[in-house]
Amino acid sequence: MAEAVDESRLVAQAVEGDGEAFRALVDQHGRSVYRLAWRMTGNAGDAEDVVQETFMRAYRNLGRFDSRAAFPAWLHTIASRCALDLLRLRRRAASRLEEVRHVSESEQRPRQEAQYRSERFREEFERAMTELSPSERVAFVLRHFEGRSTEEIGRELRLGKSASKHAVFRAVRKLRRALAPFAEGLS
Amino acid sequence: MKHLNEDLLTAIYYGDAVAAEERAHFEGCAECRAAAAAEAKMLDSIRRLDPPEPEAGWEEGLWRRLEWRVRSDERRRLPSGGWLAMAASLVMVAFLAGRIVENRQVAQAPPGAEVASNEPAAAAERVYVAFVGDHLDRTQLVLLELSNAEASELPELSRRADELVRDNRLARAGDRDPAIVAFLDALEPLLIELSHASADPSAEAFHDLRSRLDRSSLLLRLRVTRSGLQERPVTSTRSL
Numbered sequence: 001m002a003e004a005v006d007e008s009r010l011v012a013q014a015v016e017g018d019g020e021a022f023r024a025l026v027d028q029h030g031r032s033v034y035r036l037a038w039r040m041t042g043n044a045g046d047a048e049d050v051v052q053e054t055f056m057r058a059y060r061n062l063g064r065f066d067s068r069a070a071f072p073a074w075l076h077t078i079a080s081r082c083a084l085d086l087l088r089l090r091r092r093a094a095s096r097l098e099e100v101r102h103v104s105e106s107e108q109r110p111r112q113e114a115q116y117r118s119e120r121f122r123e124e125f126e127r128a129m130t131e132l133s134p135s136e137r138v139a140f141v142l143r144h145f146e147g148r149s150t151e152e153i154g155r156e157l158r159l160g161k162s163a164s165k166h167a168v169f170r171a172v173r174k175l176r177r178a179l180a181p182f183a184e185g186l187s
Numbered sequence: 188m189k190h191l192n193e194d195l196l197t198a199i200y201y202g203d204a205v206a207a208e209e210r211a212h213f214e215g216c217a218e219c220r221a222a223a224a225a226e227a228k229m230l231d232s233i234r235r236l237d238p239p240e241p242e243a244g245w246e247e248g249l250w251r252r253l254e255w256r257v258r259s260d261e262r263r264r265l266p267s268g269g270w271l272a273m274a275a276s277l278v279m280v281a282f283l284a285g286r287i288v289e290n291r292q293v294a295q296a297p298p299g300a301e302v303a304s305n306e307p308a309a310a311a312e313r314v315y316v317a318f319v320g321d322h323l324d325r326t327q328l329v330l331l332e333l334s335n336a337e338a339s340e341l342p343e344l345s346r347r348a349d350e351l352v353r354d355n356r357l358a359r360a361g362d363r364d365p366a367i368v369a370f371l372d373a374l375e376p377l378l379i380e381l382s383h384a385s386a387d388p389s390a391e392a393f394h395d396l397r398s399r400l401d402r403s404s405l406l407l408r409l410r411v412t413r414s415g416l417q418e419r420p421v422t423s424t425r426s427l
Contacts, residue, residue, distance in 0.1 A: 019257055026253060027246045034245075038238035047238075048249075055253055056328075085331045089406055122236050143201060144234065150203070158335075168201075169194040176193065176229060183229045 007071055015062045022062075026055055029072055033079050039141045040083035042129050050086055054079040076146060077156045080138055084157060087134030121182045128178035132171050139164050140171035191219045196226045255317070256324060315361050316416060322354045323413045326374065330406050333381065338393040341384050348381035370412045374405060 007028070013021035030051060037050035057078050058065075065074055129137060138157060142148040148156070154164040191199075191213055198205050199213065200223065213219050329347050332340070355378055359371040377399060384392055400406070 019254075022257060023250050023254075026250055030246045030249050031241065034241055035238050044239070044241075051249060052252055052256075053328075055249075056256055056324075059257055081335070085335055088334070089331075121232060125233055125236060144230065165203075169197055172197045172226075172230070173193055175233070176226070179229055179233075183225070183232060 008067055011062065011065060011067065011071055014059070015065075022059060025071070029075055030055075032072060033075055036076055036079050036141065036146070037083055039145055040080070040138050041086060042126055046083075046086055050079055050082045053082045053086075057082065080142060080156055084134050084138045087137060117182065121179065124179055124182045125175070128175050131178070132174060133167075135159060135163075136167045136171040136174070139167035140175075143168045190216065190222075193226075196223050199223055200227055200230055256321070318354075319358045319361075319367070320413065320416055322351070322358050323409060323416065326351055326355075326378070327406065327409050327413070329381070330377075330400060330409070333397060333400055334406070338390045341393050341396075345382055345385035348378050348384075352378045352382050366415065367412060370408055373403075373408070377403070377405060 007025070010021045010024050010028075014025060033054055034047055034051050037047035037054070038044065041047050041050060054075060058075055061078075065071070132140065135157060139153050139159070142153045142156070143150070150165040150168065151161055153159070153168070154161040157164060159167065191209060195205055195209055195213075196219070205213075213223070325347070329344055329351060333344055352375065355371055355375055359368055359375075377396075380399075381396060384396060
């Protein structure tokens with residue numbers, strides 16, 4: 001509760017132009033925005049860009065923030081839109097380079113079977129996420145990791161309720177197909 | 188009744204509403220429950236995959252990157268922003284005048300002679316790089332918003348594009364890097380059209396602008412130009 005009071009005070013001070021208050025908000029929430037951005041973009045460079053853009057958009061729109069709402073949820077909504085913008089931009093680029101991760105035989109250390117399976121699962125998941133469309137990817141992250149309802153996702157991404165629901169379904173279908181061979185044996 | 192399809196299994200996993208008939212089938216069907224358990228196992232495994240944590244002190248670096256933009260935003264947000272914007276433009280004009288003098292000094296100096304006082308030129312270069320960086324950041328934001336906005340947001344984007352046209356010309360006048368000049372040249376027609384769009388805020392005009400942006404590679408080029416600018420060494424005596 002004290003944290004919430006403190007946070008709303010920081011937001012109020014930041015709205016008044018207090019740069020230090022805004023910095024405190026960046027310190028408090030930077031990592032959670034980064035984690036969300038990383039899940040949506042799949043790499044550190046793009047996640048960093050999304051975090052920066054999120055805080056700049058937040059800063060510019062602090063006056064519109066409804067103090068009855070949760071500040072982290074508001075930030076995450078902005079981050080989702082920034083990530084979606086970036087993913088769409090990337091998708092439009094015809095010269096997009098495919099990242100191919102080669103792990104040579106010599107680099108593979110003997111690993112415990114369970115650890116190996118778990119690492120393969122992660123690699124395949126990250127690869128499969130790159131195959132999703134921007135809206136599928138962002139909708140899935142919001143549904144799966146952030147626990148947002150399809151109505152909320154629709155509002156946040158300016159998609160219809162049905163479109164956001166089917167974006168999640170399509171994402172899960174694609175992930176299921178890609179991950180089924182690797183899910184066996186996972187604890 | 189047929190077994191539940193994949194999407195219904197997903198809906199059940201997330202606790203979404205499903206029809207009573209489907210729910211009843213699910214409760215009584217071992218095959219569907221087994222499929223749902225496999226689905227849950229996969230999705231639970233995904234949930235346990237944590238993204239890599241940024242290193243200790245990461246927030247410090249994040250703030251360093253944000254601070255300059257926040258400060259320049261603060262200056263723009265002040266109520267007397269009109270004269271402040273004019274002051275920023277005057278700084279740029281003074282910078283441009285300084286460049287002309289500097290170029291003349293370089294041109295008139297005898298061969299082998301050092302042009303004195305490199306420091307002020309280096310400082311002016313830093314001012315210029317900061318100005319262009321800010322211009323590119325604001326342009327990126329406007330173009331991204333154009334790319335995702337509703338037609339009703341066009342007048343606001345148009346107003347911001349009007350400022351960008353002015354700054355684009357100042358930035359172009361001051362640069363000698365052909366790559367940046369070429370990019371600013373390519374950018375200007377779209378900014379001008381966007382700045383005039385408030386006269387015709389129709390959905391058709393909006394979609395036309397947006398499809399022009401989509402067809403161009405301006406946003407990608409902007410990102411490349413922006414990162415090139417960040418890496419640019421600040422030199423004080425460059426030839427034209």
